[in-house]
Amino acid sequence: MQERKTECTRRGFLGTAATGLVAAGLATLAPGRLTADETESAKKDIITRKLGKSNISVPIISMGVMNANNPGIVQASYEKGVRHFDTAAYYQFGRNEQMVGTVIKKMGVRDKVIIGTKIYTSQQRVTDPKEAKKKFIKMAEGSLNRLKTDYVDILYLHDVSDPADFTNPGVIEALNTLKDQKKIKLAAVATHSNMAGVINEVIKGGFYDVVLTAVNFTMADDAEMMKAISDASKKGIGIIGMKNMAGGSRWPNPETRRNYSSKTIAKAALKWVLHHESITTCIPGYDNHEHLEQNFEVAYDLEYSDEESKFLTDNDIALGVGFCRQCKKCLASCPNDADVPTLMRVHMYAAQYANFQHARQTLNDIPKQNGLANCLLCTTCTAECANTVDIGRRIDELKLIYA
Ligand code: SF4
Ligand code: SF4
Incomplete structure (x- = not known):
């Protein structure tokens, strides 16, 4: 392990928590079967962080698989150094999970990667705890089948915004049963609405291990949410960031991009999130090699380039995005x-x-x-x-x- 310093420049906005970033090589994450590419990556100190109080450490850049339907990009991501793949039963009606499972199995690297998947409970609106438990376990087993694995590392309740979505005693019992059966390692919730409320409720409940939350630079003024993230992290709850690019390079108003390149936008946005040490990793969604390359560059270096700093302090950008x-x-x-x-x-x-x-x-x-x-x-x-x-x-x- 080694300490890295990250430069904080231009207003506190750019980096509120950028000290003592933990950097580590990939050797501890990927023993055996190292490809030439992995060996090269290991020399460059990929920055990894621990997920809450679990014993899982992952590179700060992961893969949100939702937008991908090409198994080759999942494999290329692994070969690049990505070790955490985020999917959901809902994505492509289960085909996204199948693709991840097929690639990981074919590569024989199940023990080297972290798989997170999500199942919906809020849409089912099952309030009877017994019925909720039965239904939840059935859905979780469906995901395990599609992922071709005996366990998932992180099992999320998908798209929660109301505490009622994740406090049903039947669902809690189901998650405990799945943990006892070693079918899941960590119980989690994913939220992109009422994030502060959800995170604070998770802290209060003391049950969930991980929260996946929407967070990006356009939300810098949301002090309540940023505090909730920090508080959760202090309590040992792992925080993973999504929607980190506020829609990325294809923003609705092309004029709001001004003269910034897609690469500047993507890297600046990811770095802004990861300058908050409470956040373990980001899951940018991508479906091509160019975006894999540009996103993963951030895993080696969180210092802003001049252009990235300029982008992040450009008020017209934050307002124009309309996230x-x-x-x-x-x-x-x-x-x-x-x-x-x-x-x-x-x-x-x-x-x-x-x-x-x-x-x-x-x-x-x-x-x-x-x-x-x-x-x-x-x-x-x-x-x-x-x-x-x-x-x-x-x-x-x-x-x-x-x-
Ligand atoms: S534009 Fe009018 S009708 Fe449409 S969603 Fe808004 S308030 Fe409703
Ligand atoms: S459109 Fe505006 S008011 Fe409506 S949910 Fe989105 S951010 Fe909130």
């Missing part, structure tokens, strides 16, 4: 009950991630009485949004694609 924090404050303002936050996510998946299958799947899950057709583009809700989300334009674009 939807899924705060749901706009919901009450719609006279037609349109589910604006979920529609904003559909827009992000389609326009920013170019993941049209996931966008369609999410759109189809919106109850008809809250769907896209309900929006009459009156723009009332736009005035309610404190985060400069140009709701009207995004819904207009969704109507062009899906109407």
